[in-house]
Amino acid sequence: xxxxxxxxxxxxxxxVGFSGCDLQVDNLNQPDRARALAGPDDVxxxxxxxxxxxxxxxxxxxxxxxxxxxxxxxxxxxxGNNGQNDLGREPREPLPNSPSYRWAYVFExxxxxxxxxxxxxxxxxxxxEAGLEIGPGGERNARALAFAAGNQAILSCLLALWxxxxxxxxxxxxxxxxxxxxxxxxxxxxxxxxxxxAESQARGASFTLEESWINGNTWDNNEWADYLVSWKARxxxxxxxxxxxxxxxxxxxxxxxxxxxxxxxVVLGVDYSADTPxxxxxxxxxxxxxxxxxxxxxxxxxxxxxxxxxxxxSLPTEQRTARRLTFGDDKRFPPANENDVTSDIVSxxxxxxxxxxxxxxxxxxxxxxxxxxxxxxxxxxxxxYTLGCWxxxxxPLEHMTSQEMDQYIAEAxxxxxxxxxxxxxxxxxxxxxxxxxxxxxxxxxxxxxxAGQCTPRKRYDVQGRCGNLRDAMWFExxxxxxxxxxxxxxxxxxxxxILPAGTALxxxxxxxxxxxxxxxxxxxxxxxxSSAGNPTPSVVPGSLDAALERAAYALERIREQQAAExxxxxxxxx
Numbered sequence: 001x002x003x004x005x006x007x008x009x010x011x012x013x014x015x016v017g018f019s020g021c022d023l024q025v026d027n028l029n030q031p032d033r034a035r036a037l038a039g040p041d042d043v044x045x046x047x048x049x050x051x052x053x054x055x056x057x058x059x060x061x062x063x064x065x066x067x068x069x070x071x072x073x074x075x076x077x078x079x080g081n082n083g084q085n086d087l088g089r090e091p092r093e094p095l096p097n098s099p100s101y102r103w104a105y106v107f108e109x110x111x112x113x114x115x116x117x118x119x120x121x122x123x124x125x126x127x128x129e130a131g132l133e134i135g136p137g138g139e140r141n142a143r144a145l146a147f148a149a150g151n152q153a154i155l156s157c158l159l160a161l162w163x164x165x166x167x168x169x170x171x172x173x174x175x176x177x178x179x180x181x182x183x184x185x186x187x188x189x190x191x192x193x194x195x196x197x198a199e200s201q202a203r204g205a206s207f208t209l210e211e212s213w214i215n216g217n218t219w220d221n222n223e224w225a226d227y228l229v230s231w232k233a234r235x236x237x238x239x240x241x242x243x244x245x246x247x248x249x250x251x252x253x254x255x256x257x258x259x260x261x262x263x264x265x266v267v268l269g270v271d272y273s274a275d276t277p278x279x280x281x282x283x284x285x286x287x288x289x290x291x292x293x294x295x296x297x298x299x300x301x302x303x304x305x306x307x308x309x310x311x312x313x314s315l316p317t318e319q320r321t322a323r324r325l326t327f328g329d330d331k332r333f334p335p336a337n338e339n340d341v342t343s344d345i346v347s348x349x350x351x352x353x354x355x356x357x358x359x360x361x362x363x364x365x366x367x368x369x370x371x372x373x374x375x376x377x378x379x380x381x382x383x384x385y386t387l388g389c390w391x392x393x394x395x396p397l398e399h400m401t402s403q404e405m406d407q408y409i410a411e412a413x414x415x416x417x418x419x420x421x422x423x424x425x426x427x428x429x430x431x432x433x434x435x436x437x438x439x440x441x442x443x444x445x446x447x448x449x450x451a452g453q454c455t456p457r458k459r460y461d462v463q464g465r466c467g468n469l470r471d472a473m474w475f476e477x478x479x480x481x482x483x484x485x486x487x488x489x490x491x492x493x494x495x496x497x498i499l500p501a502g503t504a505l506x507x508x509x510x511x512x513x514x515x516x517x518x519x520x521x522x523x524x525x526x527x528x529x530s531s532a533g534n535p536t537p538s539v540v541p542g543s544l545d546a547a548l549e550r551a552a553y554a555l556e557r558i559r560e561q562q563a564a565e566x567x568x569x570x571x572x573x574x
Contacts, residue, residue, distance in 0.1 A: 040134040047124035047144045048213045050151040052277050053117025055267070056109075057158050058399065058485040061281035063109035064162065064507060065486030069286060071503050072489040074478055076296040078369035082106065084292065085369055090317055092502030094526035099512040107510040110162050114155040115169065121148035121155075122171035129171070143207035146221065150202065150228050153194035157235040160187035161487060164506045164530065170194075184506065188239050192232060199228045215278040216268030216396075223262060230261030230400055237408040238491035241505045241530070246495040251412035258405040258412075265400040269385075280397040282483040284385045289360050289378035298500075300377045302456035302467070302475055303327050309457070310464040320372035322363055328453035331434045332356040332479065334377070342380065346433050356381050356479075379482055403429070403480035404488070410473055414442070419469060426473050429480060438472040446472055459498055460536045474498060499532040506530055 057063065061082055069075045070088035077084045083103035086096060097107055125148050134140040152170050159166040165181040168190055173179070182190070202225035209219045219227070236254050240246035270276035287293050297320070301309030308323035327333035331344040339361035346356055356379065363374045384395065406425050413421035420440040427437040435455055436447040445466035448454040454466035456475040467475070474496060481488040493499040504525025508514075511521045524530035 040132060040140075043124050043127045043132055044134050044140065044144050046120050047148045047151075048210065050117040050121040050124070050148060050155075051213060053113040053120075054151060054154050054158070055277065055399075056113050057155075058487075059280040059282055059397070060109075060486075061285055062105050063113070063486070064106050065282060066286055066292065067103075067106050068487060068490040069483075070296075071499065072478075072493040073296045073298040073500055074482070074489045074493070075286065075299075076294050076365070076373045076375055077292050078365040078373050079292060081292065087504075088373065089370065090372065090500060092500060092504070092526050092531070094528055095504045095508065095523045097508050097511045097521060097523040099510075099515065101511075104510070104512065107507055108512065110158065110507070111166075111510055111513065114159050115167075117155045118152050118169055121152045122169070122173075124148050125171040140207070142205035143209070143221075146198065146202040146205050146207070146224065147209065147213065149194070149198040150224065153191055153198045153228065154231050156187065156191035156194055157231060160184045160191055161235065161238055161491065162507050163187075164508060164524070166509075181509070184239070184241075188235065191235060195228050195232050195235070199225045202228065214265075214267060215270070216266070226260070226262040227265065227400075228261075229257050230263065230265075230405065233257035233261060233405060233408055234400070234485075237411070238488070238495065240495040243495060243497040247415065249415075251415050255409050255412045258408045261405070263400065263402040263405045265398075266396040267399050269394055269397040271394045278397070280385070282486060283382040283397060286483055287379045287382050289358065289380065290364065293378055294360070294365070294375035295357065295377040295379065297323070297372070297375055298459060299478060300325065300333070300375065302459050302471075303330050303333055304457065305451075305453040305455075307464060310462050313460065313462045317372050318370070322371070322374040322376050324376060328451070328455060329434045329449055330455045334359040337361075337376070354381055354383060382483065398484050401480070401484055404484055407473075407477040407480055411477070414470060414473060422473060423469055426469065426476050429476050430472065438469050440469065442469045444468060458537045465537075494532070497533065498535045501532055501534045501536075502527045503532040504530060505532060 058065075066075075066082035066084055067087040070077060070084050071092075076088065078088075079085060080103070083096075083106040086093070086103070087106070095107070098104065101107075125145060128134070128138075128141050128145060132138075132141075134144055156166075156168070156170075161184075163184065165183050166187045167179055167181055168187070169175075169179075202221045205221050207221050209217065209224060211218050217223075233254050236249060236257070240249055267278060267280075269280055270278045285292055297309060297312055301312065304310075304323075304325040305328040306324075306326040308325050312320050312323050324337045326337075327335070332346050334341045334343050334357060337359050340358055342355040342358045344356075345354060357377055358380050360376050360378055363376070365374050367374070406428070410422045410425035413419070413425070419442050423438050423440040431437060436449075438446045445468055446454050446456070448466060456467045456471050458465050458467050458471055459474070474492075477492050478489060481492065490499075494505055499505075502525060504523075506524060508523050509517075509519075514521050522529075
């Protein structure tokens with residue numbers, strides 16, 4: 001249903017999100033807005049600030065990033081902060097989309113930030129189109145317009161990735177007319193068209209970005225255009241909500257964009273104490289082994305060689321507890337189960353140089369919130385940001401990486417039937433980690449060593465079968481996008497149908513905004529609308545013997561438990 005929004009109300013909505021405003025109230029921010037547009041330098045600063053919303057959505061923590069990382073079952077924690085406890089609980093529950101929910105910013109922040117950035121860029125474009133000249137004779141107008149257009153496009157893409165529907169808003173929108181939402185596919189098509197237009201606009205100009213606009217990067221116009229090309233790859237690869245939708249993506253175009261864009265983007269972080277926006281709380285807090293991060297057993301278990309992960313899977317969810325695992329040849333995992341023992345340094349990139357993971361003897365997560373979420377293992381590749389001080393973020397911060405782009409290319413090759421091309425990319429990081437190359441035949445299992453060890457094993461597989469090329473591809477993708485940009489791990493699991501059953505596949509429009517728009521509040525997940533299906537790998541299709549084998553394994557596990565209980569009773573009697 002369409003809702004007519006008055007210009008002041010929608011302008012206010014774009015500044016701070018729709019939440020908390022009445023459809024007919026005056027825009028109390030209008031005086032500040034007038035001051036912001038008072039002069040050429042002010043308008044240029046306003047346009048430059050629109051990129052900060054891209055950064056916030058991808059690297060801050062008071063939004064959906066932490067909770068959805070946990071929903072991917074790549075990370076785990078039980079703390080309430082950022083909705084981690086509620087949204088990471090199993091069995092999955094519907095997303096608590098309510099204006100009174102304590103962590104309502106999980107739903108609201110990306111929505112408000114995206115429209116806030118679009119609003120800033122749109123205001124700047126309107127001012128220039130009205131005749132404003134930035135610099136002598138308007139010499140900096142082309143730069144400002146190209147930067148604003150690119151940010152509008154990226155933020156529109158992020159709305160399509162995160163939300164089931166959104167409004168199209170830009171500098172051409174009649175805010176006094178009727179506006180309605182469009183679904184995520186239509187929003188994606190709009191965003192991709194805007195990215196194309198913004199790229200052409202940048203290539204047709206000549207400029208150099210100010211170092212502070214994307215901190216530490218003085219890109220010329222073609223480098224800015226190349227960055228937008230990389231966003232085309234990131235946006236298109238991560239849009240699908242299911243494997244079936246992913247099958248219909250334009251993977252050949254994704255390959256082209258992932259190859260031809262700017263592949264490594266590092267932003268210069270500034271010490272948190274300086275009250276800087278250039279901080280990365282994913283890298284600072286979402287990998288901190290002592291607080292908000294451990295590796296989920298469903299992730300680290302894929303590398304386990306001891307059988308403990310399969311035993312863990314065979315138990316009812318509420319009876320699962322953290323296990324000590326062994327990892328065979330994969331140097332990315334700790335070789336021993338002694339406190340603070342770390343992995344080797346493997347495949348270092350610019351910002352994440354260092355060991356990949358460690359073993360923690362202490363279990364820090366509250367047992368009453370689910371022992372199945374406890375884990376001894378944690379990532380540590382961004383430890384440099386935790387050692388100097390609480391909240392330090394100084395130094396290079398990864399925002400895009402060649403490894404991320406290569407994973408899109410590998411997946412594209414696989415989905416297009418070029419299994420040898422996919423294996424070539426997957427095997428680059430596998431072999432650096434000490435693993436044998438995965439086979440290009442998609443039905444063959446990854447090789448085992450002399451001890452019968454193989455990595456990865458199939459996710460969620462109680463039989464512990466060795467994975468094949470696709471399993472190896474999933475494993476390397478998870479490994480190589482860790483905390484690079486918020487949502488990457490969740491979107492990867494979403495489009496490959498490997499999220500836990502009942503996981504919400506997207507965010508709804510925030511409840512507070514639905515109330516303002518006079519729409520019914522709705523939500524996703526928990527087995528209702530837009531929920532992940534059962535990701536448990538099937539026993540070999542059509543194989544009765546394999547099905548019986550799995551049933552026998554579970555029965556033997558039950559008998560072992562019963563025998564242990566009888567032994568315990570005998571001890572008590574004596």
